[in-house]
Amino acid sequence: MQDPGARDPNDSGPVASPDDAGAQHSFLEAPQPLYSGHRQRLRDRFRQAGAEALPDYELLELVLFRAIPRRDTKDLAKRLLARFGSFAQVLNAPDARLKEISGVGDSVVTEIRLIRAAALRLMKGEIASSPLLSSWNQVLDYLRAVQGFEHREQFRILFLDKKNHLIADEVQGQGTVDHTPVYVREVVKRALELSSTAIILVHNHPSGDPTPSRADIDMTRLIVEAGRPLGVRVHDHVIVGRNGCASFRALRLI
Structure with a gap:
């Protein structure tokens, strides 16, 4: 007869109850990250x-x-x-x-x-859905968002049709931190290619200050004069920066 205190060689150890198994599973389960x-x-x-x-x-x-x-x-x-x-x-x-x-x-x-x-994309879609001049604050918000934080100067043109709807939004040139080359003839030529009767000129000042320089004013006047006899009107020139926008029309520079 087997000694009651002896271990049965076929016994692999105490059998866990279902409750014990669940507790063991919870213990081993990885905690949810904070x-x-x-x-x-x-x-x-x-x-x-x-x-x-x-x-x-x-x-x-x-x-x-x-x-x-x-x-x-x-x-x-x-x-x-x-x-x-x-x-x-x-x-x-x-x-x-x-x-x-x-x-x-x-x-x-x-x-x-x-x-x-x-x-x-959302902002551009909103300004393209109606005449630009009737939603001018949205246009300025879009221009500041798309270009106001650039670290180099960019020269952009918004090309409009006879009803002032957006035909195209194109970056025409990219320069240094304080200068972008602008070719007057190319600006007017591109407007004629797109059958655009009006344009809005845009460039940024990486310094953050959108105040127009003497060179900005002179270049704008050259484009206005070149476009006038060809039926291309310059509605505005907008300078954007991190600190806001400057409109040539609002400043009576056009």
């Missing part, structure tokens, strides 16, 4: 209260969620804003400068570029 709950709460608040309820860093966090799926993004969002100053300036920062920030790689840069492109 950022997961935060992300869901932030998404819920955005959907329920809208973007206006979120400070810039939280809106930027939402942008970063898809690019960085398994890491907290709050610190990175705050560091980006500290470096560039505002949500708009983060979206408009050059790729190379974005990548200077630890944690920013190609996926983050792509997501930021996508958000900027979507916003500009």
Whole structure:
């Protein structure tokens, strides 16, 4: 007869009850990461209260969620804003400068570029749906968004038809931090190619100050004079910068 205190060689150990098995499974299950709950709460608040309820860093966090799926993004969002100053300036920062920030790689840069492109596409669609001169504040908002944060000067032209609807929006030249070459003959020639009867000239001042220079004024007058006999009218010349816009027509320079 077997000793009651002896261990049965066929016994592999105590058999776990169903309750014990469940407890063991819960113990082994990986804990939910802390950022997961935060992300869901932030998404819920955005959907329920809208973007206006979120400070810039939280809106930027939402942008970063898809690019960085398994890491907290709050610190990175705050560091980006500290470096560039505002949500708009983060979206408009050059790729190379974005990548200077630890944690920013190609996926983050792509997501930021996508958000900027979507916003500009929406703004352009809104101004193209009606005569530009009847929605002038929207036009200025679009021009500042598309060009006001550039780090080099660009010369852009909005080509309009007889009813002042947008035919084309084209960058005609790109220069340095304080100069863009403009060829008067090419400006008028392109307007005639597009059958455009009116144009709006646009360029940016990377310094941020949109005040027209003497060279800006002289160049504008040359284009006005070249277009007049050919039936191409210059409605305005707008200079944009981070600090606002300057309209030649409003300043009575045209």
